Amino acid sequence: MMREQELVERLNARFSGLEARVQRRQRVIVSATRELIPSVLLWLKEQAGYHQLTLISCVDWIEDGEFELVYHVASHASGIHVMVKARIDRDQPVMESIVPIYVPAQPYEREIHELFGVDFPGNPDLTPLYLDDWHELPPLRKDFDTKAYAQRTYDYEQ
Amino acid sequence: MTIGLQIAWMISLPVVMILLVAVVFTGISLKVTARIDRRYGPPIYQPVIDLVKLVSLKTNVSHGVIFDWGLLVAIAGSSVALLMIPMGGIHPLSGSGDLLVILYLMIFASVGLGLSAGASENPNASMGVSRKLMLGLGYEVPFILILLAMMTYHHTTSLVALVAAQRATGVLGALRFPLSAVAAILIMPALQGVRPFDFVTAPQEVASGPMVELGGKYLALMVIEQSLHTAVILSLMVDLFFGGATNLGIFILKMTGLFLFGVLVNAVYPRFRVEQALRYCWRWPTWFALGGLIMAMVTKGG
Amino acid sequence: MREHKRAKMWTTHPYKWGQKYSLWPIHFCTGCGAIEIPPTMLAPYDASRFGMGPMASPRQANLLLLTGYLTRKTLKYVIRTYEQMLTPRYVISFGSCPIDGGLYYTSYNTINHLEWYLPVDVWIAGCMPRPEAFLMGVNRLMEEIENGTADGYKRYEENIDYYRRNQERTLGKKFLEELKQVEWLT
Numbered sequence: 185m186m187r188e189q190e191l192v193e194r195l196n197a198r199f200s201g202l203e204a205r206v207q208r209r210q211r212v213i214v215s216a217t218r219e220l221i222p223s224v225l226l227w228l229k230e231q232a233g234y235h236q237l238t239l240i241s242c243v244d245w246i247e248d249g250e251f252e253l254v255y256h257v258a259s260h261a262s263g264i265h266v267m268v269k270a271r272i273d274r275d276q277p278v279m280e281s282i283v284p285i286y287v288p289a290q291p292y293e294r295e296i297h298e299l300f301g302v303d304f305p306g307n308p309d310l311t312p313l314y315l316d317d318w319h320e321l322p323p324l325r326k327d328f329d330t331k332a333y334a335q336r337t338y339d340y341e342q
Numbered sequence: 343m344t345i346g347l348q349i350a351w352m353i354s355l356p357v358v359m360i361l362l363v364a365v366v367f368t369g370i371s372l373k374v375t376a377r378i379d380r381r382y383g384p385p386i387y388q389p390v391i392d393l394v395k396l397v398s399l400k401t402n403v404s405h406g407v408i409f410d411w412g413l414l415v416a417i418a419g420s421s422v423a424l425l426m427i428p429m430g431g432i433h434p435l436s437g438s439g440d441l442l443v444i445l446y447l448m449i450f451a452s453v454g455l456g457l458s459a460g461a462s463e464n465p466n467a468s469m470g471v472s473r474k475l476m477l478g479l480g481y482e483v484p485f486i487l488i489l490l491a492m493m494t495y496h497h498t499t500s501l502v503a504l505v506a507a508q509r510a511t512g513v514l515g516a517l518r519f520p521l522s523a524v525a526a527i528l529i530m531p532a533l534q535g536v537r538p539f540d541f542v543t544a545p546q547e548v549a550s551g552p553m554v555e556l557g558g559k560y561l562a563l564m565v566i567e568q569s570l571h572t573a574v575i576l577s578l579m580v581d582l583f584f585g586g587a588t589n590l591g592i593f594i595l596k597m598t599g600l601f602l603f604g605v606l607v608n609a610v611y612p613r614f615r616v617e618q619a620l621r622y623c624w625r626w627p628t629w630f631a632l633g634g635l636i637m638a639m640v641t642k643g644g
Numbered sequence: 645m646r647e648h649k650r651a652k653m654w655t656t657h658p659y660k661w662g663q664k665y666s667l668w669p670i671h672f673c674t675g676c677g678a679i680e681i682p683p684t685m686l687a688p689y690d691a692s693r694f695g696m697g698p699m700a701s702p703r704q705a706n707l708l709l710l711t712g713y714l715t716r717k718t719l720k721y722v723i724r725t726y727e728q729m730l731t732p733r734y735v736i737s738f739g740s741c742p743i744d745g746g747l748y749y750t751s752y753n754t755i756n757h758l759e760w761y762l763p764v765d766v767w768i769a770g771c772m773p774r775p776e777a778f779l780m781g782v783n784r785l786m787e788e789i790e791n792g793t794a795d796g797y798k799r800y801e802e803n804i805d806y807y808r809r810n811q812e813r814t815l816g817k818k819f820l821e822e823l824k825q826v827e828w829l830t
Contacts, residue, residue: 323752338814403730
């Protein structure tokens with residue numbers, strides 16, 4: 185059972201190109217490049233015992249022109265929650281699917297594909313979850329004007 | 343009985359039983375269940391309001407001829423079965439092979455409902471019908487063993503003779519056949535279709551099973567059919583185990599007692615799964631009924 | 645005095661008495677307001693005093709409770725459920741989301757005005773309304789049934805073009821075509 189500082193040291197030693205730090209007790213943040221994500225997650229799952237993928241979330245940094253994907257993994261033995269972050273390009277957002285490593289990642293990637301437009305080659309099923317007949321921008325992007333869309337679609341003049 | 347009196351009873355007895363079970367018994371069960379849940383519950387005449395509403399709906403969706411006639415077949419079967427059971431001295435249609443005919447007619451209820459549900463083009467209805475037939479498979483085994491014990495001991499298949507034998511010796515059927523009586527009490531909720539055996543019309547699992555497409559007048563017919571079936575079961579049990587009665591009033595009182603037992607079990611227990619219900623029916627009730635049958639064969643000498 | 649009024653209504657308008665005191669809501673809980681339905685049905689608020697008992701199938705129910713927001717997908721199923729119910733049927737809308745969008749009025753997926761798609765008889769405001777407010781709304785519906793003004797189902801049939809136009813605009817042509825193909829709806 186590794187504590188936070190030991191995990192940070194081992195990650196920094198094992199991988200070059202990533203930066204790990206302790207945010208507070210039981211919280212570790214790892215900033216990695218896009219190509220390193222599958223190996224980091226595989227190392228965390230097999231070597232360090234982080235068997236639970238809690239969530240995959242996506243942040244829209246519109247000024248930098250990038251999306252940031254955050255993978256939240258947790259370990260029951262140590263109680264530590266690790267957030268692995270990776271930035272990907274906003275105009276051609278493609279990220280390798282981690283379904284072979286963590287099988288429960290499939291619906292999270294499906295949701296991010298639908299709401300942000302990020303493509304995950306390798307995911308078995310990327311059909312829409314919530315929206316049907318959607319022909320606009322992916323709705324959670326920051327350049328999607330949700331108020332104008334709602335007024336146009338649901339508040340139109342009769 | 344004169345022929346005129348027979349015909350009068352044949353017309354009025356099902357009506358009396360429908361009014362009794364569909365209105366009075368259902369109202370009592372709603373009120374008792376509500377009081378067990380520590381709330382007030384609807385007024386006792388709530389089933390009347392429900393039936394008036396069901397009959398007065400403006401549109402009625404039908405799915406064809408079999409859909410309409412299936413329910414009527416079930417009602418016909420249950421009414422004739424009711425007329426063959428002696429109720430406090432009134433038995434317009436009794437004959438010599440009563441019990442076997444009654445057993446046969448009780449299947450009509452399931453068959454009629456199955457026809458109607460099959461014609462309703464809804465997969466929930468088919469699931470409900472298969473559950474109903476599996477429940478029948480479960481409770482028929484101990485039920486037939488109980489009836490066989492009674493028929494073997496008294497050397498007759500006539501219900502009137504069974505009731506007369508209990509009245510003559512003064513010993514209730516429940517005391518003369520204790521093992522069979524225990525088996526009957528154990529499968530009573532299954533016969534009535536209440537919890538823990540109400541998975542046939544479970545609203546959460548199969549969207550109320552065979553009744554899923556019944557609305558308006560058809561639902562009113564279904565209520566009538568269920569009340570006739572319950573009346574058949576209750577009166578059969580009263581005749582077999584509690585000695586029948588000399589007049590209709592006391593007979594109805596005994597039916598009420600048995601019905602309240604079902605209501606109390608219904609209010610407290612959760613629901614079985616289908617395989618759990620089958621396992622339950624084929625274990626202890628069957629052993630008890632088999633024991634009762636062996637005792638009946640041994641004591642009377644075959 | 646109340647029993648006297650009830651008895652008088654029973655003799656003059658039996659069907660109104662029946663529909664008023666035997667409202668069967670369909671067990672279709674949409675949106676966050678559905679959390680207020682179980683406390684109302686059980687002790688101590690006890691909606692079954694008024695004759696309300698939840699029913700599992702739209703063919704058996706005559707009251708549709710829309711508790712909370714409706715997404716586009718849910719609206720499709722709600723319209724299909726509403727058209728399967730047998731007339732006379734009533735709709736009670738719960739919460740502020742069906743009135744004008746409520747908390748989600750700028751959301752990309754929730755409709756803002758339920759009145760454009762389905763006829764509503766009673767509106768209950770709140771976010772969520774408490775069980776007492778729900779029972780007051782049910783009592784209001786019962787009064788309207790007695791007066792004969794709860795005619796949402798008649799309005800739906802008379803103004804069907806208006807409703808279909810709005811449904812098509814929000815839900816798309818494909819939905820209306822699917823609706824037409826299903827013959828067992830009415």
